[in-house]
Amino acid sequence: GQQVMQIPQYQHVQEGEDFTTYCNSSTTLSNIQWYKQRPGGHPVFLIQLVKSGEVKKQKRLTFQFGEAKKNSSLHITATQTTDVGTYFCAGRRDGQNFVFGPGTRLSVLP
Amino acid sequence: NAGVTQTPKFRVLKTGQSMTLLCAQDMNHEYMYWYRQDPGMGLRLIHYSVGEGTTAKGEVPDGYNVSRLKKQNFLLGLESAAPSQTSVYFCASSSSLSNWAYNEQFFGPGTRLTVL
Numbered sequence: 001g002q003q004v005m006q007i008p009q010y011q012h013v014q015e016g017e018d019f020t021t022y023c024n025s026s027t028t029l030s031n032i033q034w035y036k037q038r039p040g041g042h043p044v045f046l047i048q049l050v051k052s053g054e055v056k057k058q059k060r061l062t063f064q065f066g067e068a069k070k071n072s073s074l075h076i077t078a079t080q081t082t083d084v085g086t087y088f089c090a091g092r093r094d095g096q097n098f099v100f101g102p103g104t105r106l107s108v109l110p
Numbered sequence: 111n112a113g114v115t116q117t118p119k120f121r122v123l124k125t126g127q128s129m130t131l132l133c134a135q136d137m138n139h140e141y142m143y144w145y146r147q148d149p150g151m152g153l154r155l156i157h158y159s160v161g162e163g164t165t166a167k168g169e170v171p172d173g174y175n176v177s178r179l180k181k182q183n184f185l186l187g188l189e190s191a192a193p194s195q196t197s198v199y200f201c202a203s204s205s206s207l208s209n210w211a212y213n214e215q216f217f218g219p220g221t222r223l224t225v226l
Contacts, residue, residue: 004152006152009150033214033215041219042200042217042218042219042220043153043200043202043215043217044217045214045215045216048214088152088153090153097143097155097158097168097169098155098215099155099169100145100152100153100154101152102150102151102152103152
């Protein structure tokens with residue numbers, strides 16, 4: 001079946017440093033979504049990528065979809081303590097449901 | 111709008127007991143989902159529904175049943191709970207506007223279930 005992996009599993013950064021998490025699928029995806037889950041909270045939708053090579057930005061967050069549509073990345077510039085949480089990617093193949101990756105847990109030291 | 115709500119928030123069961131988790135959404139969404147979240151494993155789809163009266167199996171359906179008698183409600187049942195079902199359960203819903211496959215999922219606050 002479809003597998004979605006994320007690396008790293010954990011990342012500790014000093015406030016102000018950059019952060020990147022990578023999402024890799026075993027199969028070509030139709031689209032990919034990113035979610036953020038704060039500690040003790042529920043996943044909240046961040047963005048969706050559909051096109052090969054697509055890049056989208058939300059303030060300090062940059063999302064990228066690979067040319068082969070099998071991988072994606074989320075980059076945060078100059079992290080803040082409000083960025084703390086677990087970031088999940090969810091990939092979907094044609095006609096299938098979304099499959100979530102295991103997530104990357106980010107901690108930001110002030 | 112309350113969005114997606116789940117009851118109960120916490121529950122402790124003994125092995126073999128049964129229970130029902132209730133999910134309700136007030137956004138008139140067609141699609142609803144039940145996930146379980148375990149440490150290091152992300153969210154895994156248990157069952158989902160594409161409309162009132164319809165349900166389908168997800169990735170990990172064994173030991174669970176669901177019902178969607180009303181559009182706004184999606185129930186998850188455990189007939190005979192097992193310790194392996196200790197988890198956090200999230201319900202989600204999404205719109206059917208345009209292409210459903212491209213719509214974001216709205217998650218409820220979760221139910222933390224412990225089976226002893």
